[in-house]
Amino acid sequence: MRATAKAHPNIALVKYWGKRDERLILPHQSSLSVTLGPLAVTTMVEFTTERGADEVRINGRTAAGAERERVVALLDVVRREAKKRLGRARMVSAGDFPAAAGLASSAAAFAALAVAARTAAGFARDTRAESILARRGSGSACRSVQGGFVRWNRGRRADGKDSFGEQVFGERHWPELRLLVGMVSREEKEVKSRDGMRATVETSPYYPAWAKDAEAEARRIVPFIKRRDLEAVGTIAEQNAWRMHATAFAAMPPLCYLKPQTLSVIEACRELRRRGTGAWFTLDAGPNPVLLTTAGDEATVARVLEQHGAAEVVSCRPGGDAELVPAP
Numbered sequence: 001m002r003a004t005a006k007a008h009p010n011i012a013l014v015k016y017w018g019k020r021d022e023r024l025i026l027p028h029q030s031s032l033s034v035t036l037g038p039l040a041v042t043t044m045v046e047f048t049t050e051r052g053a054d055e056v057r058i059n060g061r062t063a064a065g066a067e068r069e070r071v072v073a074l075l076d077v078v079r080r081e082a083k084k085r086l087g088r089a090r091m092v093s094a095g096d097f098p099a100a101a102g103l104a105s106s107a108a109a110f111a112a113l114a115v116a117a118r119t120a121a122g123f124a125r126d127t128r129a130e131s132i133l134a135r136r137g138s139g140s141a142c143r144s145v146q147g148g149f150v151r152w153n154r155g156r157r158a159d160g161k162d163s164f165g166e167q168v169f170g171e172r173h174w175p176e177l178r179l180l181v182g183m184v185s186r187e188e189k190e191v192k193s194r195d196g197m198r199a200t201v202e203t204s205p206y207y208p209a210w211a212k213d214a215e216a217e218a219r220r221i222v223p224f225i226k227r228r229d230l231e232a233v234g235t236i237a238e239q240n241a242w243r244m245h246a247t248a249f250a251a252m253p254p255l256c257y258l259k260p261q262t263l264s265v266i267e268a269c270r271e272l273r274r275r276g277t278g279a280w281f282t283l284d285a286g287p288n289p290v291l292l293t294t295a296g297d298e299a300t301v302a303r304v305l306e307q308h309g310a311a312e313v314v315s316c317r318p319g320g321d322a323e324l325v326p327a328p
């Protein structure tokens with residue numbers, strides 16, 4: 001009744017932005033991401049037969065409030081589905097993210113939690129069921145159960161059984177691809193993704209156009225990834241990031257996640273291309289851009305990020321599947 005799992009975060013090249021079901025976390029559109037190594041979260045879950053409250057420890061401290069509630073809600077789903085009677089759980093989770101990575105750890109955290117909790121409850125490994133469970137913790141987490149390039153198909157069903165992440169290409173498909181996270185701001189973002197996307201769905205007049213376009217882009221990008229065509233993949237990723245942010249700018253009140261330094265990096269990225277270095281940006285719901293490039297240009301791109309205000313640059317590459325590991 002105990003298992004430990006490790007999972008990597010991911011960065012979306014075609015973003016998920018907006019839910020059609022808030023409780024089950026079902027999106028309006030499909031999205032596509034790269035699972036990122038070497039960053040990882042390791043999570044241990046142990047179910048007991050006792051009654052009582054779950055113990056939730058994250059990065060060395062006892063979790064409280066909404067953070068704890070999200071973990072307990074996911075453990076409750078497992079307790080309901082398990083064949084045997086499961087009591088209170090102990091959950092211990094830790095990430096090896098540099099504090100300055102600027103990437104949300106929640107995707108890796110909920111993917112690792114889903115794999116560990118299902119295994120501890122006696123279920124055999126099943127990436128689809130694990131992805132559906134991870135999605136209940138954080139939407140983007142359903143794309144971190146598998147490695148490489150993963151598409152989250154939006155699905156049509158009301159119960160969410162057809163809304164999960166599916167690997168399109170494995171982690172070894174494009175080994176020279178690099179994703180450099182440029183930490184230009186350490187400020188906690190003012191509006192969390194969850195609230196930002198809800199406000200966008202409810203108030204942005206551009207939302208239906210966003211959802212339609214992103215759905216098409218999550219398919220159109222696949223043959224370019226297959227060919228490892230960085231220019232085509234980068235162009236789609238940049239355009240999709242602009243469109244997500246444009247939809248958010250048009251919300252009421254407007255949502256702007258960009259900082260002046262973010263625009264300075266975006267401008268530098270264009271300048272790099274003018275000089276023949278292949279680099280394209282993407283941007284989640286925060287100010288820190290992630291630059292797509294290849295191993296050969298990594299040092300040049302990292303230097304430019306630093307020159308434009310990145311206090312730290314974290315270099316990632318396609319990472320592997322979430323996996324069971326020995327207890328820490």
Ligand code: PMV
Nearest residue numbers: 012015016139140193284285
């Ligand atoms: O899964 P959440 O609630 O962390 O939302 C993720 C939203 C974006 O990072 C902006 C886009 C994405 O697809 O990861």
